[in-house]
Amino acid sequence: MRPLRPAVAAALVLLAATGCTDAPPAARSDGPAPATSSSSGPAPAPPAGEEEAQALAPLPDGVATGTAVLVYSGLGELREPFAGQCSHDGSTTRIEGTADTARIVLEVTPDGARIDLDDGGVRSSSELSAGRYEVSGGHLSLRADMTQDGESTGTAELEIDCGG
Amino acid sequence: MTERWKRTLVAAALGLALLLPGGGIARADSWQDRVSAGSAAATARGTTIEIAMLDRVTGQYRDNGPAAHTRIESASVMKVFIAEHVLHQRDLGKKAVTQTDLADMSRMLRASENAPANRLWVAYGANGIIADIKARYGLTETGPTSNTRYWGNTMITAHDMVVFYQRLMDGSGGLSARSRDWIVEQLRQSVEWGDGGRQFFGLRDGLPREQVISQKQGWMCCVNGHIYRHTSGYAGPDNRFIVVVLTREPSGRGGAHIEASITAAVRAMFPEGLVPRVQGQIGEMWVRSGGHRGPLGLPNTDEIPVRGGAVQYFQGGGAYWSPATGPHWVIGSILQRYRAMGYETGRLGYPTSDEIALPGGALSRFQGGYVYWSPATGAHAVMQPILAAYAAQKWETGRLRYPTSGEIALPGGGVMNRFQGGHVYWSSRTGAHWVIGSILGVYKAQGYQAGPLGYPLTDEVALAGGAVSHFEGGSVYWSPGRGAHALRGALLEAYQAQGAERGSLGYPVSDAYAAADGTRMDFQGGSLTVPSASSTTTTTAPPAAPAPGAPTGAGTATAPVAPSDGAATGGDAQP
Structure with missing residues (x-):
């Protein structure tokens, strides 16, 4: 397991400290509403990358079982038992399998992480943000935001045991 | 035809308009133009768009043709279906809706939160919800999601969503008024930020001047390579207008692009920043006069039925309609005069023209008379029968020029109007006749119609070398250089x-x-000379040589006219 908690805690401390300082006047003024959802709003989490790829490296290859919860904004959610395979190719971790009628592929590389869904006529491919990528033995506990083309598409939660 | 039958026919016509696909596309009218403008604005940006709108008061429905009847993924717009179904189950006593359910649905509708939708969608039967809604609301174009896991793939059309919102409001879908009001209140309290995104694109950003918007938005990305933005709901504190705009485009363009498209479409439809509450003939007239950029500006009220017609107030004035006169607008000082005279219930009645620009002023015609305005005179009404005399003098282009007073009632039942160039008097004995210039000065000196001259019997008559006005009690002759002088009684008889x-x-x-x-x-x-108490009249030799301009007898080429003087203008003290 390679916990990311220290980094997250540091970020939270930094955010808290920033919140206690005076914001610049422009940021505090009640200006006109932004024109689009993409032009403002909560800052998105940074994309997953090398740190997350390293976090998943210890997962053993082999059979994968667990639960997949993929929540898509404005669409619905997949919340089903997952069965598939865990594998590695260099620094890339790949978990693919099925959850009920859905085929799911998770691929985490140092260049980023993405999750693909193909479920009975619904296809979606999303990049994963940084978040919770915790590995304990053969168990992966993942929770991350999904984005595509700069657009938030939902959240992914996976509780997967690799290596059977 | 009874009112009941009329209502039945209107309802039937509205139903047909909503149920027949593509009904609005061939109509060339202002509402259709708006829909076309919205469609063009989005299409020009490469955005697939469907638009449908309904004025619930008039029943006017418009859409952008076949596009508005084409199925598109609903995204979160269908959450209003879930809420309706849940509350209908409660209305029927089939399900108990807990406070938790209500709180969840409130967040689902106000902030478009997904978790409540996920839970209720499963708990209440998934596509069974859609089947129930389709059946009760008569949604012929709506279809279930192909994968029951994904409620956002429920297939809707702009047309069917208008039908849904209409029947939600009128209760014909079967939902109780209590439940309907609860849903609409949630839509009214839609928050700016929800479900990770800003949900004020479309209606809210496009209609910044609209007082109340009750909306259900939808957004979704990036399913099967597409991104979606939908805006739908009611506009106006009375939920009068239903507007549904559904958009889709390739996801690679990003959220900002499609949001700009859908908001641009709404703005193109309603450049006024609100849904203008104009309709029917007044609405068409308003559009012809330039809409919100014209003299009337934006509407301040709905159309108001009044005796014999209707009125609608705008920022710049009023629009009046009656079956006999059609619609016409009245603004500014003329409107103030119209108001002072009791609007359409007064003697002026309904306007028969819009305001007409004139050299140096303006005119509005009414059933009962005209109201003229100029910067120097203000606005004054000229009523029949004085108006006929004014017309004979070529109105404001003639010697009388603009009126400086309204009609003034005189003792004995007569009336008069003052004008820049003179006065017009009317009595039942004499009719209406105008008096101007120096002759008017003499008339004034004699006490106007209350003096010995009484009412004029003629307009001013041009003579060779001068002019005359005849009155009940005498005549006033004028010639250049010698002024105007009144002759009465025996002197006049002898002179004639x-x-x-x-x-x-x-x-x-x-x-x-x-x-x-x-x-x-x-x-x-x-x-x-007329001797006192004698009928003998003496004529003497001329006291002096004729002055220049003396009459030369019949055949004088041009008859001079009495000049206007200060005594003839407005401000004269009237008897």
Whole structure:
């Protein structure tokens, strides 16, 4: 397991400290509403990358079982038992399998992480943000935001045991 | 036809308009133009768009043709279906809706949160919800999601969503008024930020001047390579207008692009920043007059039924309609005069023209008269029968020019109007006649119609070398250089017996005055004296050579007219 908690805690401390300082006047003024959802709003989490790829490296290859919860904004959610395979190719971790009628592929590389869904006529491919990528033995506990083309598409939660 | 039958027919027509696909596309009217403008704005940006809208008051439905009847993924718009279904189950007593359920649905509708939708979608039967809604609301174009896990793939059309919102409001879908009001209140309290995104694109950003918007938005990305933005709901505090705009485009363009498209479409439809509450003939007139950029500006009220017609108030004035007159607008000072005279219930009645620009002023015509305005005179009404005399004098382009007063009632039942160039008097005995210039000055000196001259019997009559106005009690002759002088009684009779201005006496050069042998009056060609209490009239030689401009007899080329003078303008003290 390679916990990311220290980094997250540091970020939270930094955010808290920033919140206690005076914001610049422009940021505090009640200006006109932004024109689009993409032009403002909560800052998105940074994309997953090398740190997350390293976090998943210890997962053993082999059979994968667990639960997949993929929540898509404005669409619905997949919340089903997952069965598939865990594998590695260099620094890339790949978990693919099925959850009920859905085929799911998770691929985490140092260049980023993405999750693909193909479920009975619904296809979606999303990049994963940084978040919770915790590995304990053969168990992966993942929770991350999904984005595509700069657009938030939902959240992914996976509780997967690799290596059977 | 009874009111009940009328209502039935209107309802039937509305139902047909909503149920027949593509009904609005061939109509060339302002509402259709708006829909077309919205469609064009989005299409020009490469965005697939469907638009449908309904004025619930008039029943006017418009859409952008086949596009509005094409199925598209609903995204979160269908959450209003879930809420309706859940509350309908409660109405029927089939399900108990807990406070938790209500709180969840409130967040689902206000902030478009997904978790409540996920839970209720499963708990209440997934596509069974859609089947129930389709059946109760008569949604012929709506379809279930192909994968029951994903409620956002429920297939809707802009047309069917208008039908849904209409029947939600009128109760024909079967939902109780209590449940309907609860849903609409949630839509009214839609928050700016929800479900990770800003949900004020479309209606809210496009209609910044609309007082109340009750909306259900939808957004979804990036399913099967597409991104979606939908905006739908009611506009106006009375939920009068239903507007549904559904958009889709390739996901690679990003959220900002499609949001700009859908908001641009709404703005193109309603450049006024609100859904203008104009309709029917007044609405068409408003559009012809330039809409919100025209003299009327934006509407302040709905159309208001009044006796014999209807009125609608705008920022710049009022629009009045009656079956006999059609719609016409009245603005500014003329509107103030119209108001002072009791609007359409007063003598002016309904306007029969819009405001007409004139050289140096403006005019609005009404059933009962005209109201003229100029910067120097303000706005004043000219009513029949004085109006006929004014017309004979070429209205404001003639010698009377603009009115400086409204109609003034005179003792004895007569009336008069003042104008820049003179006065017009009317009585039932004499009709309407105008008096101007120096002759008016004499008339004033004599006490107007209350004096010995009484009401005018004629307009001013041009004569060779001068002019005359005849009155009930005498005549006033004028010639250049000699002024205007009144003749009455025996003096007038004697003057006329000698040929008046065409005789040897010519024009008068003095008023009547007391002389040793009676009352005397001097003329170009001599004097006339009327002895007191005597019928003998004496004519004497001329006191002086004729002055320049003296009459030369019949055949004089141009008849001079009495000049206007200060005494003839507005501000005269009236009797």
